[in-house]
Amino acid sequence: MYNIDGYAAAANVTGAGVIPETDAKYKKIYTPADFMNAVTGIKGGTTKVMEIMNDLDLGYEEVGATVRAISTAFDTNYAPVLHPKLIVTGVSVITIDNFNGLTLFSKNGSTLRHTELNVKNGGNLIIRNLKFDEMWEWDEQTKGDYDKNDWDYITIGDTSSETNKIWIDHCTFYKTYDGIVDIKKGAGIVGKTNGITISWSQILPGDGSNGTFIGQMFDKLEGSRASYPMYNFLRNYFSKDEIIQVSTTVKKGHLIGALDLKEPSGYMVTLHHNYYKDLQDRMPRLRTGDVQVFNLFADSSTARITKEMVTKKLADNPALATAINAGTYHFGITSNGTISTEGGTIEVTNSLYVGVLTPLRNNQTDVTNPLYTGAIRAFGIQHELLSTDTSYMPVPNGSGYSALGYSWIVWSGDSASPNSSLGPREATPIVFSWHNGTPPTPKTLHSAAQLKTLLQTGSEPAGAGKLNMTTAQWLNANN
Numbered sequence: 300m301y302n303i304d305g306y307a308a309a310a311n312v313t314g315a316g317v318i319p320e321t322d323a324k325y326k327k328i329y330t331p332a333d334f335m336n337a338v339t340g341i342k343g344g345t346t347k348v349m350e351i352m353n354d355l356d357l358g359y360e361e362v363g364a365t366v367r368a369i370s371t372a373f374d375t376n377y378a379p380v381l382h383p384k385l386i387v388t389g390v391s392v393i394t395i396d397n398f399n400g401l402t403l404f405s406k407n408g409s410t411l412r413h414t415e416l417n418v419k420n421g422g423n424l425i426i427r428n429l430k431f432d433e434m435w436e437w438d439e440q441t442k443g444d445y446d447k448n449d450w451d452y453i454t455i456g457d458t459s460s461e462t463n464k465i466w467i468d469h470c471t472f473y474k475t476y477d478g479i480v481d482i483k484k485g486a487g488i489v490g491k492t493n494g495i496t497i498s499w500s501q502i503l504p505g506d507g508s509n510g511t512f513i514g515q516m517f518d519k520l521e522g523s524r525a526s527y528p529m530y531n532f533l534r535n536y537f538s539k540d541e542i543i544q545v546s547t548t549v550k551k552g553h554l555i556g557a558l559d560l561k562e563p564s565g566y567m568v569t570l571h572h573n574y575y576k577d578l579q580d581r582m583p584r585l586r587t588g589d590v591q592v593f594n595l596f597a598d599s600s601t602a603r604i605t606k607e608m609v610t611k612k613l614a615d616n617p618a619l620a621t622a623i624n625a626g627t628y629h630f631g632i633t634s635n636g637t638i639s640t641e642g643g644t645i646e647v648t649n650s651l652y653v654g655v656l657t658p659l660r661n662n663q664t665d666v667t668n669p670l671y672t673g674a675i676r677a678f679g680i681q682h683e684l685l686s687t688d689t690s691y692m693p694v695p696n697g698s699g700y701s702a703l704g705y706s707w708i709v710w711s712g713d714s715a716s717p718n719s720s721l722g723p724r725e726a727t728p729i730v731f732s733w734h735n736g737t738p739p740t741p742k743t744l745h746s747a748a749q750l751k752t753l754l755q756t757g758s759e760p761a762g763a764g765k766l767n768m769t770t771a772q773w774l775n776a777n778n
Contacts, residue, residue: 300498301766302387303776304709305569307466309739310494313662314402315347315385315426317774322521327352328487330542331362334393335369338614348774351405351429355745358388358413372396379447379473381527384437388413390434390450396420405429406772408471408764411507418455419485422464427455427773430763432469433506433512437520438476439527443629445550450476455487455495463493466776471763474505474513478581480549487556487566487588493735499754501762502552502766504577504601507543529628536612536619545609548577548602548632556586560616560641560670564588564734571597574754574761579633585643585673586665591738595650596750596761597636603654603685604703606632628673637724638663639673644733647677651747652721656691658682661723674731681747683707685719694718696776711747714730 303311303312318325326337334355340346359367359375369375372394379385391414399423410430413556418424431452438445456462462485468757472479479502486493505513522538524531533542552575556562563576566588575582575597582597583688609631613620622628635657637647652658658680664671682691686699686706697709710720745753754761772778 301469302500302742302778303466303468303496304742305492305496305571305739306567307464307569308742310464310492312401312423312425312464312466312494312496313776314423315400315774317771318348320770323537324348327355327739328355331355331357331366332369335366335373338372338393338395339370341395341763343400344399347401351403351409351411353759354410354412354773356388356412357391357393358385359391360387360389360411362391375391376450379436379448380440381519383519384433384512384515385436390414392417394419395424398422398424402774405668405763406768406770406773415451416453416759418462418465419458419462420452424465425468425776426466426470427468427613428470428763428766430473431475433515434475435503436476437530438645439528439529440751442489442529444628445476449474451469451478451481453480455480455482457483458485460485461488462486463491463495466657467497469498469761469763469766470500472500472502474503474547474549479549480553481557482553482555482566483557483567484562487563489563489565491565493565493567494569495567497573498569499761500613501571501573501600502549502575502578504549507547513543513547513589532622532628533630536540536616541608544605545630548579548605552578552581553583553585554581554765555588555590556643558586558643558663562586562588563643567738569738571762572754574598580635580636584638584640585645586641587643587734589735589738590606590639590643590645592637592645592650593648593741593743594612594750595647596754597650597652597655597658598755599634599654600703601654602632603634603656604705606634607685625680629683635660636674639675640664640671641673642670642729644731645650645673645674645675646738647675647680648741649679649744649747650677651681651750653683656684656688657722657724660725660726662726666726669727669729672726672729674729675723676731679747680713680721681711682720683709692720743762
């Protein structure tokens with residue numbers, strides 16, 4: 300069930316393959332210096348496997364000058380301006396390039412903190428069983444738009460040079476400032492075998508409780524409210540805990556294609572058996588190319604209830620509503636799911652959307668311009684919403700139930716079913732057509748009704764540190 304699947308399987312992604320731990324090309328990573336020394340050997344082929352043995356703090360400042368000098372692949376990222384911990388640690392970007400058969404993994408689900416992996420100019424890469432954390436701060440500079448620090452945990456193909464054949468599996472990504480995994484131009488070159496699969500992975504919200512990474516940020520804001528105009532304004536209407544409740548949701552998931560109307564159509568991406576908790580948007584957002592989604596569990600139930608809280612605050616406080624609606628400050632919950640734009644093509648199969656107001660969208664820029672419209676369809680979907688969301692779910696076909704103190708209703712079916720609650724409703728649909736041939740048939744496909752247990756609470760759910768496998772099993776894409 301955990302073998303490679305989707306477009307990456309069709310592209311025959313193997314990573315380094317199964318090589319013995321005694322091989323000189325097998326690097327065990329205990330320290331930031333070990334990490335960077337291993338990275339220097341990627342281009343020449345002297346590093347093929349990087350096994351992360353323990354958690355690593357890889358911020359630009361915290362690693363020290365000696366580590367920074369090891370390789371030009373290690374560089375500074377956008378500098379933190381507010382988070383007290385990140386100001387000390389810094390944020391780095393580590394370039395993984397010129398690879399041809401590379402596996403980066405952990406047997407124990409170790410965490411990489413304060414860094415972005417910039418993957419480009421190479422092919423045949425596997426990243427498995429890793430956690431990524433602590434790359435977020437409160438945004439006063441763009442007034443809550445989160446449009447300054449371009450911190451993504453993984454960026455793939457961030458050049459026009461070919462970057463292809465990548466499998467990201469059983470990873471856990473916590474809330475970050477910008478996106479989680481973004482896939483850009485180099486991974487979409489037409490005529491290339493561009494298979495990318497992200498599977499059995501989690502995107503999780505942050506923890507804002509006392510003493511946590513996010514909690515430290517809000518302690519600083521509370522300690523000097525007058526210094527932070529947006530936060531201070533919001534505190535007139537929201538408690539600290541309510542602001543944390545909104546802020547710990549995850550703003551963006553996956554962007555495929557970075558530039559408006561300028562992307563190639565060669566993207567071939569599969570997302571399957573992934574669990575997204577309180578993710579507001581981009582499951583994924585596609586600009587042209589082909590995306591196959593199956594067995595997605597998007598659980599935005601808490602985010603939906605949080606959105607209800609914000610809506611009531613706006614209704615009760617005209618000054619707050621004016622500031623938010625006019626764009627003076629950006630604060631609230633977006634509730635989008637899977638989005639196809641600019642001629643892109645997405646098919647979603649056997650997936651579960653909970654609390655997502657608009658699971659499918661076909662335009663997010665200009666609904667009057669068909670150039671910005673994509674094709675999207677879905678089969679075997681279960682959609683759960685609050686019983687008050689009748690404009691989004693006009694005809695429930697499942698029984699209501701109580702959860703989180705609210706009444707929920709259920710609709711199930713396909714995007715073309717009568718009274719579908721899924722969408723798209725933003726723009727006139729365009730003809731559904733694949734750009735790069737029909738996607739591969741899934742090897743393992745579950746029903747939508749199975750996903751809550753399978754991906755969230757089962758004995759081997761999605762995410763890092765959940766499976767007990769041998770080194771050979773982690774290295775082998777097809778056990």
